Amino acid sequence: MELMVSPTSPFARKVQILAREQGLSEAINLRALHPLDDAAELARMNPLGRVPALITDDDKLVVDSPIICAWLDNLAVTQGRDSMLGDNASHRLVIQQGQALADGIMESAFLMVMERGRPERQHSDFWQDRRRDAITRTLDYLEAQGDAVMPAGIHLAxxxxxxxxxxxxxxxxxMQWRSGRPGLAAWFKAWEGRDSFMATQPLA
Structure with a gap:
């Protein structure tokens, strides 16, 4: 399999971590492509021109990080691993919801970076404030709800x-996201030491 990634994409990192946690990393060749610098090459493989994108061993395209993660998780389950997407319908819904909240943070944070890269005269304080507020509200929600929306354990959410x-x-x-959020800060501290997390650090 070949996984197209950008070294700084949190969505690509999510896929790589799941692959490592499910024992699939050795079956995947990583190919670093920048959506802007390598736009033409990436578009030949993924018509959306985005990373991550997975090319399977039978040359099929799988796009969008939640779908790639589900595809890889299903492969791991066929090899005898426990699913990281939940072990029953109720659990799966909670994990999907947690993933959606986290992906929303990533999307808003990524769009803020893209906005900063635009010519200054095109900057929109309105949209930057909306994205920052969305991140802040979601972090506060996760801090307040705890295990109700982010169950304990290693799973896709x-x-x-x-x-x-x-x-x-x-x-x-x-943004100093840890400020006023001791629960999230403690939760993340445990994650920072995991091998899969350390091995996928973004490259500036």
């Missing part, structure tokens, strides 16, 4: 949240 918080450290350190 916890992987996604770890990637989201790591991306805030990487690109938005000024």
């Amino acid at each position: 916890s992987i996604a949240l770890a990637c989201a918080l790591g991306y805030l450290d990487f690109r938005h350190d000024a």
Whole structure:
């Protein structure tokens, strides 16, 4: 299999961590492609021109990080591993919801970075404030709800949240997301020491 990634993409990192946690990393060749610098090459493989994108061993395209993670998780289950997407319908819904919240943080944080890269005259304080507020509200929600929306254990939702918080450290350190959120800070501290997390640190 070949996985197209960007070294700084939190969505690509999410896929890589799940693959490592499910024992699949040795079956995947990573190919670093930048969506802007390598746009033409990436578009030949993924018509959306985005990372991550997976090319399976039978040359099929799988796109969008939640779907790639589900595809890889299903492969791991066929090899005897426990699913990281939940072991019953209720659990799966909780994990999907947790992943959606974490992905929303990542998307808002990523769009803020893209906005900063635009010519200054095109900057929109309105949209930057909306994205920052969305991140703040979601972090406060996760802090308040705790295990109700982010169950204990290693699963796709916890992987996604770890990637989201790591991306805030990487690109938005000024937000100081740990301030006033001791529960999230303690939760993330445990994640920072995991081999899969350390092995997928973003490259500036």
